[in-house]
Amino acid sequence: MILFGLVMALKGPTYRLGTLMHMGPGYLPTVLGVILIGLGIAIAASALPLAEGEDEDILPENREWFAWGCILASPLAFMLFGTVGGLIPGTFACVFVAALGDREATLKSMLVLSSVVTFFGVLLFSYILQIPMPVLRWGGL
Amino acid sequence: MIATALTDLFHGFEVAFEPHNLMFCFLGVLVGNMVGVLPGMGPLATISILLPLTFGIKPVGAILMLAGVMYGAQYGGAICSILLNLPCHPPHAVTCLDGFPMTKQGRGGVALGVTVFASFVGASWGITEMIFLAPVLVKVALEFGPAEICSLMLLGLLAGSTLARGSPVKGVAMTVLGLMLGLVGTDIETGAERFTFGMTHLYDGIELIALALGLFGIGEFMNSVNQVSTVNTQYANVRLRDMRPSKADIKRSFFPMIRGTLVGSLCALIPGTGPTIASFVAYATEKKVSRTPEKFGTGMIEGVVAPETSTHSSVQGDFIPTMSLGIPGDAVMALLLGALMIQGIVPGPQLISEHPDIFWGLVASFWIGNILLVILNVPLIGLWVKLLTIPYKYLYPSAMFFVCIGVYAANNDMFQVGETAAIGFVGYVLMRLGFHPAPILLGFVLGPRFEENFRRALLISRGDLFVFVERPISAVFIGLCVLLIGLQVYVRLRPKKNGKPAVEHAALESAE
Numbered sequence: 001m002i003l004f005g006l007v008m009a010l011k012g013p014t015y016r017l018g019t020l021m022h023m024g025p026g027y028l029p030t031v032l033g034v035i036l037i038g039l040g041i042a043i044a045a046s047a048l049p050l051a052e053g054e055d056e057d058i059l060p061e062n063r064e065w066f067a068w069g070c071i072l073a074s075p076l077a078f079m080l081f082g083t084v085g086g087l088i089p090g091t092f093a094c095v096f097v098a099a100l101g102d103r104e105a106t107l108k109s110m111l112v113l114s115s116v117v118t119f120f121g122v123l124l125f126s127y128i129l130q131i132p133m134p135v136l137r138w139g140g141l
Numbered sequence: 142m143i144a145t146a147l148t149d150l151f152h153g154f155e156v157a158f159e160p161h162n163l164m165f166c167f168l169g170v171l172v173g174n175m176v177g178v179l180p181g182m183g184p185l186a187t188i189s190i191l192l193p194l195t196f197g198i199k200p201v202g203a204i205l206m207l208a209g210v211m212y213g214a215q216y217g218g219a220i221c222s223i224l225l226n227l228p229c230h231p232p233h234a235v236t237c238l239d240g241f242p243m244t245k246q247g248r249g250g251v252a253l254g255v256t257v258f259a260s261f262v263g264a265s266w267g268i269t270e271m272i273f274l275a276p277v278l279v280k281v282a283l284e285f286g287p288a289e290i291c292s293l294m295l296l297g298l299l300a301g302s303t304l305a306r307g308s309p310v311k312g313v314a315m316t317v318l319g320l321m322l323g324l325v326g327t328d329i330e331t332g333a334e335r336f337t338f339g340m341t342h343l344y345d346g347i348e349l350i351a352l353a354l355g356l357f358g359i360g361e362f363m364n365s366v367n368q369v370s371t372v373n374t375q376y377a378n379v380r381l382r383d384m385r386p387s388k389a390d391i392k393r394s395f396f397p398m399i400r401g402t403l404v405g406s407l408c409a410l411i412p413g414t415g416p417t418i419a420s421f422v423a424y425a426t427e428k429k430v431s432r433t434p435e436k437f438g439t440g441m442i443e444g445v446v447a448p449e450t451s452t453h454s455s456v457q458g459d460f461i462p463t464m465s466l467g468i469p470g471d472a473v474m475a476l477l478l479g480a481l482m483i484q485g486i487v488p489g490p491q492l493i494s495e496h497p498d499i500f501w502g503l504v505a506s507f508w509i510g511n512i513l514l515v516i517l518n519v520p521l522i523g524l525w526v527k528l529l530t531i532p533y534k535y536l537y538p539s540a541m542f543f544v545c546i547g548v549y550a551a552n553n554d555m556f557q558v559g560e561t562a563a564i565g566f567v568g569y570v571l572m573r574l575g576f577h578p579a580p581i582l583l584g585f586v587l588g589p590r591f592e593e594n595f596r597r598a599l600l601i602s603r604g605d606l607f608v609f610v611e612r613p614i615s616a617v618f619i620g621l622c623v624l625l626i627g628l629q630v631y632v633r634l635r636p637k638k639n640g641k642p643a644v645e646h647a648a649l650e651s652a653e
Binding site for chain 2: 067068071072074075076078079082083090091094095096098099113114117121
């Protein structure tokens, strides 16, 4: 259910952040930090007796490391290609990378999907909603 | 009193019938209905994705549309759970119990027909409740000082985090985390930087859109990628003429409808008990009242009608505390409040008097939206069923694009896209650890206002913490908080002796 270590990780930084600034602007954060530490201990305490009996795993049955990676990489791809190349490459890369994560995805279906989304996306955001982002450019920032 | 309410309501209809508002309302319920039907897309993710699109339009239109998404999704969710036995959205989990057996018996159409009608009845009652109750609440709330507002928020936060699904301790922990996230950025009173780690991008705080899309967009996609099994549509052939219930069906569902409505409206008034709990309570009540409780689960029409009615009645009723007090009951409401704040409208008791067009327009649009939904659902049922077959692998990459462009468009800032990805990752880890991300949003939206009022109250009382207990109204709220915590501790300790609550709890958890 809960890994003790993660609670520690959650707790540690909050403590440091919480007591960093005294009074004034730091008052509420400190109080909240203390409360969170208390809750962290409570959660950990209730999880401890359970942890011994069975080997609990926070990961789901089938692990989709690749798919998870793809989903997380997709916004990063959008950032990278969006800054360098503009809206069209950004969108295409974003959808393509995300689609890569699906198990049944084929190269053709990914290409088609990315192109369709790019087409409508650019139409909608660039021409109808007037997002101030260049549609296509070289070099960039 | 009633006369003024009716005049205001009339004004609201004028606002809601303006062509562009009508269009946004229609768009909202259409999109809502669509995502309600689609497995793997929730109203929270949809509202977050649509949020950036609403910057360009007027506040009234924006809020009408976003609210439309929310109650539209409730209609759509019923279709999914009755025909496919897939509880795409928690409030409809109970509907599966009797709805799917009805489908197997070939009476799925009837179940849907009755549901649409029941939903309309429930929603209408919720709206009526809102019309008369909200102004009264506002009158009371205008008397509140900072101390009262502060303790009321505390109650709202506690209720929102403990009464929701999952472990209450984890819920509170998430709320606290949300409050802390809300503190990131420049301090309002002293201008000091807090938790920015020297990053200039964080000086303005964490963007609501980045948080919501990270938690409910990216986090959810990671949760359901490659997990959605192929949908079994063998029973899902429903035509319009199958939907007409017989006289006996109508007779049987009349009283469950009324009971469901009452349960739903009561649940709406208690902050934190949203539609999910309302539907479970309604189902349990129906089972208790019924002369043949053993038949439940085999396709009883009562078991479909009562939970659906109560869900809708409580969905509409949830708007009461949100709109009149500025205290959201759940994450969806928090998101709507956030949308209002982005538009520059301060939520709270003064909202109804300062922006009557928003409040009354919203109320009127509920009715229009619900009628639109009935019109959309009855003849077009075949279309919605077809929609169920759209594979997830096309859905989520497209949604990813909307997430990215939405976050970018909010401030034209690429940094926030990365911020969203990071939040999404953290959100997913938390979800796997059994923490629900919804209370984070609740804390995040209320955080800054909570701090402001907390400080103001202490300033007035010259740093005396007892101000919260000495003022009578505030003391009542604090008392309720203590009661709530006590109750939770009691419920937690009891199942060890008695197995029954644990079973119900398990049922609630499996509904997620």
